Amino acid sequence: MSILENRRHRETIEAYAYLAPATLVLLVFWFAPVVLALLVSFFDATALAPPGELNFIGLAQYKRALFTDAEFVRSIWNTVNYSIYSVPVTLALSLLAAMLLNTQIRGRAFFRTIFFLPYVTTWVAIAIVWNYVYHREFGIANWLLTVVQQAMPWHSGEPVTFAWLAEPRGIWEMLLFEPLGISLPQLPGDSDQVLRGPSLALFSIVITTIWRDIGYFMIIFLAGLQNIDKSNYEAADIDGATPWQKFWSITFPLLSPVTFFLLVISCINAFKEFTPMFIMTPDGGPDYGTAPMVFHMYNSGFTGQWELSYASALAYILTFMILVLTLVQNRLIGRKVEYGT
Numbered sequence: 001m002s003i004l005e006n007r008r009h010r011e012t013i014e015a016y017a018y019l020a021p022a023t024l025v026l027l028v029f030w031f032a033p034v035v036l037a038l039l040v041s042f043f044d045a046t047a048l049a050p051p052g053e054l055n056f057i058g059l060a061q062y063k064r065a066l067f068t069d070a071e072f073v074r075s076i077w078n079t080v081n082y083s084i085y086s087v088p089v090t091l092a093l094s095l096l097a098a099m100l101l102n103t104q105i106r107g108r109a110f111f112r113t114i115f116f117l118p119y120v121t122t123w124v125a126i127a128i129v130w131n132y133v134y135h136r137e138f139g140i141a142n143w144l145l146t147v148v149q150q151a152m153p154w155h156s157g158e159p160v161t162f163a164w165l166a167e168p169r170g171i172w173e174m175l176l177f178e179p180l181g182i183s184l185p186q187l188p189g190d191s192d193q194v195l196r197g198p199s200l201a202l203f204s205i206v207i208t209t210i211w212r213d214i215g216y217f218m219i220i221f222l223a224g225l226q227n228i229d230k231s232n233y234e235a236a237d238i239d240g241a242t243p244w245q246k247f248w249s250i251t252f253p254l255l256s257p258v259t260f261f262l263l264v265i266s267c268i269n270a271f272k273e274f275t276p277m278f279i280m281t282p283d284g285g286p287d288y289g290t291a292p293m294v295f296h297m298y299n300s301g302f303t304g305q306w307e308l309s310y311a312s313a314l315a316y317i318l319t320f321m322i323l324v325l326t327l328v329q330n331r332l333i334g335r336k337v338e339y340g341t
Helices: 003-040 060-068 070-101 108-120 123-133 140-151 171-180 200-226 230-238 243-254 256-272 275-280 293-302 308-332
Strands: none
Touching: 003 308, 060 070, 060 308, 070 108, 070 200, 070 256, 070 293, 108 200, 123 140, 123 200, 123 275, 171 200, 200 256, 200 275, 230 243, 243 256, 256 308, 275 293, 293 308
């Protein structure tokens, strides 16, 4: 064996030696639990049952989740509502903030830092602070609502306040249907949430999420904006394009890779969200109206009877839903992304 071959062989062994610790950690704490969870989902395993008493039940846990567990169906609606109302608003406000900070304004570095600070703060701390914001008696939310009502000349009587995190009524039910005296039709299951909207409790958590995530998405959008060739805007100015025309014909198309990336990861994160709901409404909220799928999975696997096999089945249902959503986004939106400069 030549000297060069010996050196290559030694370098290969060294490379595998450096990779071994990380690979071992991934195998033990990542890949093995994923495979084990899949296997466990086909049994009736609980943390309280001896290993020898496991019985193979096939797809029974999946059938239970999709056809007989009303709370899991409610958690699916909660997750969808949370995603629909948080993702688009966060993306829109983040893009607006990025475009404002991309101009020649004073204190840009200061504002970037201020916007980004909530994202680097732990969810637990944010949730605890916002719990006080939404407090019925001394929260800032009800105080601001009272100030606004008292400033209205046509308002009379006591100001209306809300138990933000304990209100089961949907936001459209409160803002639209009840003031107009319209009775909502009785729809099967939880499908009436399409008309009612998310509960005020869930919508309050949505507001908290938007406040936290704007800074991160803004930074990514800002990087995308600064990567657009300025000559495109100079040519548009020569042609007499309006600011809206420049945004719609230049900024938005050339920002589509960034937008698509943020859309995909924000939807994935929204479907996996757990911490703010668990801290702000530890019992799942009024009528289980703030419990997402991960919350229900946690309740099934780590409280009560500790139904680990059922929780594993819920985890794989969630994984499949995220996979399908990502593939649909890639097929419908990914093809329209423009990667030109």
